[in-house]
Amino acid sequence: MIERVITIKNKSGLHARPAAIIVQKANEYRSDIFFEKGDDRVNAKSIMGVMMLAAAEGSTLKIVASGEDEKEALEHISRLLESDIDREVKT
Secondary structure (H helix, E strand, O other), X not given: OXXXXXXXXXXXXXXXXXXXXXXXXXXXXXXXXXXXXOOEEEEOOOHHHHHHOOOOOOXXXXXXXXXXXXXXXXXXHHHHHOOOOOOOOOO
């Protein structure tokens, strides 16, 4: 299991479109991936969970990945969350 704390850079936060992109990318990995914000912990492969975080620009999230491809998953998802996802659709 590995984890990393990141800051949301997307100006609109994780609204519907960026959340959908994150969930789609998270589902490409075999590892379990979770996001933690405050006391909330959600599955990164669940659109409802990611949307429930209501993560605005500047929010801090902890990403936790566990599994055979955890390093790749953590790197990719971190890079997306720290980017302007709306501009980086082709990741």
